Amino acid sequence: MGLEDRAATRHIAELRAVTKTFGNVVAAKDLNLTIGEGEFLSFLGPSGCGKTTALRMLAGFEKPTEGEVLLDGQVVNDLDAHHRPVNMVFQQYALFPHLSVFDNIAYGLRQRRPRIDRSTISTKVEQALETVRLGDFGPRRIWEMSGGQQQRVALARAIVNEPKLLLLDEPMAALDRKLRKEMQFELQNLQRQLGITFVLVTHDQEEALSMSDRICVMEGGRIVQVGSPRDLYDAPRSRYVAGFVGTSNFFDATVADTAGNSVTLTLKGGPTLQGTSDTLFSPGQEVCVSIRPEQIALTRAAPATGSAFPVAIRNRIFLGEHTEYLAHSDALGDILVLVPRQAELNEGTFNAGEQAFVSWNDTAQLVLEK
Amino acid sequence: MTQKGRNALLLTPAGLWLLVMLVLPLLVVFVFSFGERGAAGGYVPAFTLEQYANLPARWTAFKNTLILAPLGTIAALVIAYPLAYFLAVRCAPRWRTSLLILVIVPFWTSILIRSYAWIFILGGRGLPALLETVGLDDVRLINTPFAVLVGIVYGYLPLMVFPIFVSLDKLDKRLLEASADLGSTPWRTFLQVTLPLSIPGVATGCMLVFILLMGEFLIPSILGGGKVFFVGNALVDLFLQSRNWAYGSAVAMTLVAVMLVTVSVYMKFISRLGGQRDDISLM
Ligand SMILES: Nc1ncnc2c1ncn2[C@@H]1O[C@H](COP(=O)(O)OP(=O)(O)O)[C@@H](O)[C@H]1O
Numbered sequence: 288m289g290l291e292d293r294a295a296t297r298h299i300a301e302l303r304a305v306t307k308t309f310g311n312v313v314a315a316k317d318l319n320l321t322i323g324e325g326e327f328l329s330f331l332g333p334s335g336c337g338k339t340t341a342l343r344m345l346a347g348f349e350k351p352t353e354g355e356v357l358l359d360g361q362v363v364n365d366l367d368a369h370h371r372p373v374n375m376v377f378q379q380y381a382l383f384p385h386l387s388v389f390d391n392i393a394y395g396l397r398q399r400r401p402r403i404d405r406s407t408i409s410t411k412v413e414q415a416l417e418t419v420r421l422g423d424f425g426p427r428r429i430w431e432m433s434g435g436q437q438q439r440v441a442l443a444r445a446i447v448n449e450p451k452l453l454l455l456d457e458p459m460a461a462l463d464r465k466l467r468k469e470m471q472f473e474l475q476n477l478q479r480q481l482g483i484t485f486v487l488v489t490h491d492q493e494e495a496l497s498m499s500d501r502i503c504v505m506e507g508g509r510i511v512q513v514g515s516p517r518d519l520y521d522a523p524r525s526r527y528v529a530g531f532v533g534t535s536n537f538f539d540a541t542v543a544d545t546a547g548n549s550v551t552l553t554l555k556g557g558p559t560l561q562g563t564s565d566t567l568f569s570p571g572q573e574v575c576v577s578i579r580p581e582q583i584a585l586t587r588a589a590p591a592t593g594s595a596f597p598v599a600i601r602n603r604i605f606l607g608e609h610t611e612y613l614a615h616s617d618a619l620g621d622i623l624v625l626v627p628r629q630a631e632l633n634e635g636t637f638n639a640g641e642q643a644f645v646s647w648n649d650t651a652q653l654v655l656e657k
Numbered sequence: 658m659t660q661k662g663r664n665a666l667l668l669t670p671a672g673l674w675l676l677v678m679l680v681l682p683l684l685v686v687f688v689f690s691f692g693e694r695g696a697a698g699g700y701v702p703a704f705t706l707e708q709y710a711n712l713p714a715r716w717t718a719f720k721n722t723l724i725l726a727p728l729g730t731i732a733a734l735v736i737a738y739p740l741a742y743f744l745a746v747r748c749a750p751r752w753r754t755s756l757l758i759l760v761i762v763p764f765w766t767s768i769l770i771r772s773y774a775w776i777f778i779l780g781g782r783g784l785p786a787l788l789e790t791v792g793l794d795d796v797r798l799i800n801t802p803f804a805v806l807v808g809i810v811y812g813y814l815p816l817m818v819f820p821i822f823v824s825l826d827k828l829d830k831r832l833l834e835a836s837a838d839l840g841s842t843p844w845r846t847f848l849q850v851t852l853p854l855s856i857p858g859v860a861t862g863c864m865l866v867f868i869l870l871m872g873e874f875l876i877p878s879i880l881g882g883g884k885v886f887f888v889g890n891a892l893v894d895l896f897l898q899s900r901n902w903a904y905g906s907a908v909a910m911t912l913v914a915v916m917l918v919t920v921s922v923y924m925k926f927i928s929r930l931g932g933q934r935d936d937i938s939l940m
């Protein structure tokens with residue numbers, strides 16, 4: 288399902304001008320967001336930017352100070368958490384230590400009124416255990432489970448209720464790197480298989496980029512950009528987003544001239560650059576140019592066309608598929624360049640101290656507001 | 658020094674203390690309980706079961722103890738649990754410390770003085786006088802089992818509050834959110850999460866209070882006015898007044914036996930309740 292299709296589908300949840308303050312701390316400010324049915328959406332941002340607060344307002348643990356939270360088209364500001372068709376996977380899992388794995392997972396089903404009969408509960412729990420690949424672990428005690436297994440129990444405990452919306456608060460923060468990678472694939476598969484809408488909170492850009500249909504980037508309690516991982520990567524709207532989604536080189540510049548959506552920029556060191564931007568800039572404005580490391584070519588000779596800058600190689604880091612170089616230009620400062628294996632075969636490797644040229648296509652330059 | 662040697666060294670002071678202050682006296686009492694009373698009181702060596710045969714004469718003391726100690730424990734639990742719950746879960750953190758200190762404040766004065774205060778409250782010019790003004794005449798409170806119950810609950814309440822408070826305070830509040838998230842109402846969350854997870858504190862508090870109540874003698878003697886007496890009072894009487902050490906020893910040994918039985922039954926019950934849980938321990 289493409290994004291365009293999704294825009295036409297129902298909104299399962301919506302935040303309308305939602306603000307949340309704790310005393311005089313503004314945890315979330317004027318959040319506006321719609322979440323489509325069956326979508327995998329991530330809140331991405333550094334610690335303390337209000338991601339958990341946003342999630343907790345969807346779950347019903349926090350009430351917005353201003354604005355409205357909607358679920359399935361209904362304003363639910365005053366609906367208690369236990370009445371919402373929403374389930375959450377907590378940051379530290381919050382599994383019940385006095386209950387077995389089975390009873391933890393059955394907990395939600397047992398709260399239903401009218402009651403669900405025992406055999407149905409048992410079937411559903413077994414099914415959920417299968418889904419998270421913990422088939423025989425039902426009778427186990429929680430403390431007998433490893434971190435990764437506990438995470439699966441937490442997941443099973445939530446999905447067994449077939450919620451309309453599954454909220455996940457940094458579900459993989461406590462897992463080691465390898466396990467995290469595995470779980471990312473599993474979560475993605477699970478989401479497709481179940482068709483449940485997932486809203487994930489993370490401060491890990493890789494996690495957000497790899498799993499989400501859409502990412503909602505937050506900064507200081509505000510939503511700064513919402514879009515598909517590709518949109519955010521290719522067309523970040525600010526330096527903050529460009530820096531948070533992937534890595535980039537940033538150069539400070541001043542707008543010299545504009546014509547249509549093409550912009551002429553003067554770099555701090557003197558040289559000028561030609562760039563394009565959808566945003567309108569006015570001459571004299573301080574801006575920032577972002578160029579992704581993989582879009583920069585590193586060559587021994589200056590290319591025939593386009594702008595190129597002489598650099599001195601500082602460091603080389605071999606990454607397998609790529610080699611990462613840190614180079615220094617007198618005009619631009621430090622530049623990070625990612626050279627794919629293929630290109631390296633043509634040019635050979637560069638050693639620290641060697642002189643070279645960096646160059647890029649004009650389209651690789653993104654002009655961003657500071 | 659070997660690990661074993663060091664462990665032995667660690668245990669020596671407590672071991673010696675227990676030997677001298679508990680095991681030896683207990684042995685003495687055990688031996689005395691088979692002896693006879695001397696002509697002028699005290700103890701005359703002998704081997705007879707006569708003292709044990711005489712136990713029914715002190716039945717009232719046992720009966721009072723065995724009724725009022727469990728009753729006092731339960732009453733203290735009923736009062737302490739909501740208080741501990743409020744302090745640990747509901748109370749704003751900035752008030753918590755001050756309120757906890759208020760719970761301990763009574764310990765700053767001797768229980769003797771505090772119990773005397775109750776004589777005035779429950780005595781003729783206290784509560785009964787107050788009740789008279791609303792038309793309830795001739796209510797006698799002092800020197801009744803009720804007075805003793807009030808006294809022991811009052812005296813031992815903090816010992817019940819603290820263990821329960823600790824277990825509720827340790828309880829991860831996110832578990833309550835998780836429960837609500839899974840569709841449980843606040844009341845059911847209390848029954849299914851809060852209460853089971855606070856059982857260790859309840860078990861500790863009950864054990865502590867119950868054991869101390871079984872040996873209590875001060876409060877019954879002050880608020881029971883010689884009418885409501887515990888085994889503890891019988892012992893004071895037998896050893897210090899009638900100087901019948903042999904009989905006193907038999908009564909004391911019986912109390913120890915009764916305690917051992919009730920406490921081990923209680924422990925069995927608690928560990929059954931806990932199932933295979935690792936978080937249940939008594940102390
Ligand atoms: N219950 C609370 N009381 C006071 N401040 C809070 C509370 N919850 C969150 N905050 C504050 O709100 C801000 C956002 O917090 P949070 O949503 O947890 O951020 P994130 O999940 O992105 O790390 C932080 O400054 C945090 O200290």
Ligand SMILES: [Mg+2]
Pocket residue numbers: 335338339
């Ligand atoms: Mg958080």
